[in-house]
Amino acid sequence: MSDSFEPILIGFTCNWCSYRAADLAGTARVKYPPNIRLLRLMCSGRLDPTFVLKALASGADGVLITGCHPGECHYLEQNYKALRRYLLLRRMLAQMGIEPERVKLVWASAAEGVKLAQEITDMVEEIRALGPLNWPQRHNGAAPHADEKAVKEGTA
Amino acid sequence: MSANGKPKFAMYWAAGCGGCEIAVLNIHEKILDVDANFEVVFWPVAMDAKYQDVEAMPDGSITLTLFDGGIRNSENEMLARLLRRKSQILVAFGSCACQGGIPGLANLSAPESLFAAVYDGVSTDSQGVRPQAVWQVPEGELHIPEFYPILKTLAQVVPVDYFMPGCPPEPHQIAAVVDLVIQALHGQAELPPPGSIIGAGYSTVCDECKRARNVKHIRAFERIQNLDHIDPALCLLEQGLPCNGPATRSGCGALCPQAGAPCIGCYGSAEGVLDYGARLLSAFASVIDGNTPEEIERCLDGIPDPAGQVYRFSLANSLLRGGKTACDDEEAEQELIHEAAYHD
Numbered sequence: 001m002s003d004s005f006e007p008i009l010i011g012f013t014c015n016w017c018s019y020r021a022a023d024l025a026g027t028a029r030v031k032y033p034p035n036i037r038l039l040r041l042m043c044s045g046r047l048d049p050t051f052v053l054k055a056l057a058s059g060a061d062g063v064l065i066t067g068c069h070p071g072e073c074h075y076l077e078q079n080y081k082a083l084r085r086y087l088l089l090r091r092m093l094a095q096m097g098i099e100p101e102r103v104k105l106v107w108a109s110a111a112e113g114v115k116l117a118q119e120i121t122d123m124v125e126e127i128r129a130l131g132p133l134n135w136p137q138r139h140n141g142a143a144p145h146a147d148e149k150a151v152k153e154g155t156a
Numbered sequence: 157m158s159a160n161g162k163p164k165f166a167m168y169w170a171a172g173c174g175g176c177e178i179a180v181l182n183i184h185e186k187i188l189d190v191d192a193n194f195e196v197v198f199w200p201v202a203m204d205a206k207y208q209d210v211e212a213m214p215d216g217s218i219t220l221t222l223f224d225g226g227i228r229n230s231e232n233e234m235l236a237r238l239l240r241r242k243s244q245i246l247v248a249f250g251s252c253a254c255q256g257g258i259p260g261l262a263n264l265s266a267p268e269s270l271f272a273a274v275y276d277g278v279s280t281d282s283q284g285v286r287p288q289a290v291w292q293v294p295e296g297e298l299h300i301p302e303f304y305p306i307l308k309t310l311a312q313v314v315p316v317d318y319f320m321p322g323c324p325p326e327p328h329q330i331a332a333v334v335d336l337v338i339q340a341l342h343g344q345a346e347l348p349p350p351g352s353i354i355g356a357g358y359s360t361v362c363d364e365c366k367r368a369r370n371v372k373h374i375r376a377f378e379r380i381q382n383l384d385h386i387d388p389a390l391c392l393l394e395q396g397l398p399c400n401g402p403a404t405r406s407g408c409g410a411l412c413p414q415a416g417a418p419c420i421g422c423y424g425s426a427e428g429v430l431d432y433g434a435r436l437l438s439a440f441a442s443v444i445d446g447n448t449p450e451e452i453e454r455c456l457d458g459i460p461d462p463a464g465q466v467y468r469f470s471l472a473n474s475l476l477r478g479g480k481t482a483c484d485d486e487e488a489e490q491e492l493i494h495e496a497a498y499h500d
């Protein structure tokens with residue numbers, strides 16, 4: 001693998017914890033690599049596994065899912081649902097031949113800016129070592145036909 | 157229009173089991189309406205025809221073409237392109253043409269491991285033999301269709317007018333579509349907009365299922381043969397059977413769950429679902445009764461083949477389309493991961 005490979009990670013954050021942790025890391029000037037693109041959801045329970053598959057299918061090298069610690073969900077227990085979905089998704093991705101390091105679930109409270117920055121740094125380095133996933137080139141890119149259209153047109 | 161004034165009809169069987177061809181005959185006396193209203197110009201299962209005959213037809217001269225099966229090799233693709241050019245209405249007919257179907261599950265493996273399974277595993281007299289697209293014989297050069305790395309759906313290869321899911325599509329749905337096309341030809345009805353899914357519902361199989369549904373708390377997923385008793389009136393998923401109803405398009409009348417067998421998802425994704433497997437995976441995982449990774453993993457052990465369960469008919473049409481190995485050269489290493497997932 002060449003030294004110039006910069007992995008692209010998609011990070012899903014929860015409005016009530018990890019998004020604020022990322023914010024805190026920013027205001028506290030804690031550094032983490034710019035390879036991750038953070039997206040805010042209202043809760044890790046909002047994370048449809050489709051988002052993860054779409055990120056990978058569109059060219060992401062890894063996906064980081066973050067949420068509130070068990071027992072601390074703003075919506076009581078949705079982070080447990082995120083955990084269950086993640087564990088099943090992980091089994092399925094293994095069958096697809098996708099390395100387990102590429103999709104991770106991390107708990108980070110609003111106070112854990114340093115922890116989140118460290119997790120991101122570690123994950124970027126792990127994926128840099130793994131190399132690019134290159135899914136679009138692998139399977140000719142294009143998304144499924146009929147239903148993609150329905151979703152775009154808002155008939156979903 | 158042909159010499160006898162009838163619109164032309166064609167049907168082609170690509171990478172599939174051929175059940176869709178039988179399903180067309182399963183519409184009983186309605187098949188006489190097809191004959192009365194159409195001239196069958198190309199249907200290799202039912203009548204003799206040569207590809208050259210189709211090539212000789214003017215473009216757009218076939219009114220209706222039903223295409224069943226996915227695109228697994230160069231012959232499938234050639235016919236898909238040819239029939240697209242010759243047809244006014246091209247219908248992806250059945251699960252394989254729409255979503256890849258069962259043959260699409262082969263997208264989890266690289267071609268070489270598929271060949272190894274077929275030529276080295278089952279047969280005893282063809283060890284090491286592999287199909288060659290081009291082969292020299294004294295008489296000249298022989299060609300057979302080239303095997304593609306992954307199976308594609310029809311719409312991934314050519315534009316498709318309508319999608320008609322089902323493995324196979326249900327007879328009453330086929331009959332309704334035949335009626336609609338005939339009426340449209342006589343100006344008595346309007347065809348749905350191109351790209352529509354026809355001969356199916358807009359909701360989910362659960363919506364058509366008569367079984368009682370409560371709040372779901374699943375402590376363990378079970379295989380059907382391991383259950384002593386199945387409550388005939390209660391949701392199968394609540395009884396621990398992975399039933400694909402929650403993500404699957406309605407239209408079949410919930411035949412399988414009504415008969416006591418879990419839905420396997422042949423009608424593909426319900427309206428607006430981008431990735432069938434992701435939606436189903438979400439539905440299964442959300443109802444697990446357990447909050448610690450250990451409890452959850454124990455419950456998930458009841459689904460030994462997650463990819464096969466959630467993508468049984470739709471892997472080729474999923475966002476990922478298949479496994480990493482399908483297009484990989486360093487296949488051996490990946491196969492290990494694959495194996496590990498099965499034997500965990």
